[in-house]
Amino acid sequence: xxxxxxxxxxxxxxxxxxxxxxxxxxxxxxxxxxxxxxxxxxxxxxxxxxxxxxxxxxxxxxxxxxxxxxxxxxxxxxxxxxxxxxxxxxxxxxxxxxxxxxxxxxxxxxxxxxxxxxxxxxxxxxxxxxxxxxxxxxxxxxxxxxxxxxxxxxxxxxxxxxxxxxxxxxxxxxxxxxxxxxxxxxxxxxxxxxxxxxxxxxxxxxxxxxxxxxxxxxxxxxxxxxxxxxxxxxxxxxxxxxxxxxxxxxxxxxxxxxxxxxxxxxxxxxxxxxxxxxxxxxxxxxxxxxxxxxxxxxxxxxxxxxxxxxxxxxxxxxxxxxxxxxxxxxxxxxxxxxxxxxxxxxxxxxxxxxxxxxxxxxxxxxxxx
Numbered sequence: 331x332x333x334x335x336x337x338x339x340x341x342x343x344x345x346x347x348x349x350x351x352x353x354x355x356x357x358x359x360x361x362x363x364x365x366x367x368x369x370x371x372x373x374x375x376x377x378x379x380x381x382x383x384x385x386x387x388x389x390x391x392x393x394x395x396x397x398x399x400x401x402x403x404x405x406x407x408x409x410x411x412x413x414x415x416x417x418x419x420x421x422x423x424x425x426x427x428x429x430x431x432x433x434x435x436x437x438x439x440x441x442x443x444x445x446x447x448x449x450x451x452x453x454x455x456x457x458x459x460x461x462x463x464x465x466x467x468x469x470x471x472x473x474x475x476x477x478x479x480x481x482x483x484x485x486x487x488x489x490x491x492x493x494x495x496x497x498x499x500x501x502x503x504x505x506x507x508x509x510x511x512x513x514x515x516x517x518x519x520x521x522x523x524x525x526x527x528x529x530x531x532x533x534x535x536x537x538x539x540x541x542x543x544x545x546x547x548x549x550x551x552x553x554x555x556x557x558x559x560x561x562x563x564x565x566x567x568x569x570x571x572x573x574x575x576x577x578x579x580x581x582x583x584x585x586x587x588x589x590x591x592x593x594x595x596x597x598x599x600x601x602x603x604x605x606x607x608x609x610x611x612x613x614x615x616x617x618x619x620x621x622x623x624x625x626x627x628x629x630x631x632x633x634x635x636x637x638x639x640x641x642x643x644x645x646x647x648x649x650x651x652x653x654x655x656x657x658x659x660x661x662x663x664x665x666x667x668x669x670x671x672x673x674x675x676x677x678x679x680x681x682x683x684x685x686x687x688x689x690x691x692x693x694x695x696x697x698x699x
Contacts, residue, residue: 331356331680332404334394336363336412338380342483342598343409343432344370349484351376353673356680359404361397363390363413395420405684407459408451411440415447418454426687428680430481431460434468434616438592452476457683459676461596462617480620481676484669485598486576487605503538503566504647507583507608509576509599512545514552517589517613522559522567523636524589528643534564536647542570542579580606585646588612591634597621604628604664607657611642621667627660 331354335344347360348371360372361379372378381393398406398421405426408414414429421427433439435448452458452473459481460466466477510516518541525539541560545553560567573579576599580586586603588594593616600621603610610628612618622628629645631638646653665671 331358331407332379332397332401333358333360333407333409334363334397334413334417335361335409336390336416337410338362338364338367338370340369342596343430345486345598346483347409348372348376349486349669350673350676353484353670354677356677359401361394363394363416391416391420398422398425405680407680411444411447411451414451414455418451421454426683427455428457428459428683429455431458431465431469432483433595434465434593435470436468436593439468439595449473456687457679459679462620464593464616464619465595478679481679482601482620482667482672483596483598484672485601485605485667487601487664487668489665489668489670501535503536504585504643505583506537506539506585506587506643507579507603508539508541508543508587508589509573509579509602510543510588512541512543512553512556513549515591516543517591517634518556519552519559520589520591520634520636520639521587522556522563524639524643525563525565525567526559527637527640529564532565532644532647534566537565537643539565539567540570540579540583541567542573542576544572576602577606580608583608585609585611585643587639588618589631589633589639590616592616593633594618600628601664601667604660604667607661609646609653609657610660611639611646622660623663625656627656627663629656 333347351358351372359377359379364384366380394416402422402425405428406417406421407428407430408417409430417427429451435445457478458469458476459478461483462480466480469477508518508521580602586608588597588600590613596617600610600612600618610622612622612628612630613633614630615633622630624630629642631642
């Protein structure tokens with residue numbers, strides 16, 4: 331198996347790769363079209379292929395073409411749309427190409443050019459592996475026969491239920507956490523708007539919000555608007571930069587809020603919140619519909635609905651026992667999305683593809699054959 335990715339920057343798709351390397355029972359090589367920067371936490375024994383120096387597009391294509399010609403019988407799994415386009419153009423005739431679909435093929439998620447590129451790729455792949463039910467449904471109907479059941483992305487969550495230390499403190503603030511890139515569609519402004527709706531009825535010492543993340547796309551105007559909105563609230567709001575290790579941050583909070591204004595393709599941070607025993611409040615639609623059972627393992631609200639989010643926060647404040655039950659149920663549900671389970675599903679699906687194409691994969695675990 332060869333994974334191909336165009337970048338080594340640590341986005342959600344790229345962070346899944348070291349977890350696949352760690353837990354897969356298949357033999358993998360991980361190819362990147364730019365030099366390694368050390369920002370992806372691969373174990374030392376992982377097999378990594380990357381150019382030694384930065385390359386322009388012609389150099390990247392030459393690097394990839396040589397790689398594909400050297401491994402004509404290996405299954406190629408493209409991890410990003412750009413990688414998928416290049417593999418579709420350059421792969422030898424008959425080589426198995428699987429696309430790990432990380433985003434919805436809809437106007438809300440992709441530009442027209444990227445949707446056209448996706449359609450081109452779909453005409454040249456053997457199988458499409460979506461990261462959620464919604465992502466799979468977003469594939470145009472004429473390509474739907476190529477789509478597998480959802481293969482959830484490994485999110486850095488261990489198997490087994492964590493034991494979270496109890497911190498019962500009378501009248502302690504409800505510690506809310508927003509953990510995402512700071513871009514408008516992630517809906518951080520919706521969180522602040524929800525708190526402004528609660529301000530007239532909730533004492534200022536009952537809520538504390540942490541906003542963790544960087545404006546990777548350089549949208550400083552949006553960041554400034556968030557700071558202005560936060561300053562107008564009576565509640566404490568703390569801004570933090572992107573956290574490479576989110577576990578300590580999650581352990582210091584009670585509630586994870588994921589307020590995307592458009593469907594989230596998957597939602598790794600939701601899995602992380604569930605796994606850490608936090609109450610999870612998320613926008614309905616996209617991956618969260620797979621991850622959260624509304625009212626049982628978390629609470630869902632309509633995208634962009636600040637009043638609905640405010641009602642969810644108010645419920646958690648008013649009913650601590652119900653909150654505890656929901657957190658416990660969410661932590662148990664997160665087991666389904668542990669890294670070892672997600673990678674196991676990926677192994678099974680890729681092995682089926684290989685068998686259906688009359689190829690063999692070595693080494694292949696007997697229970698996957």
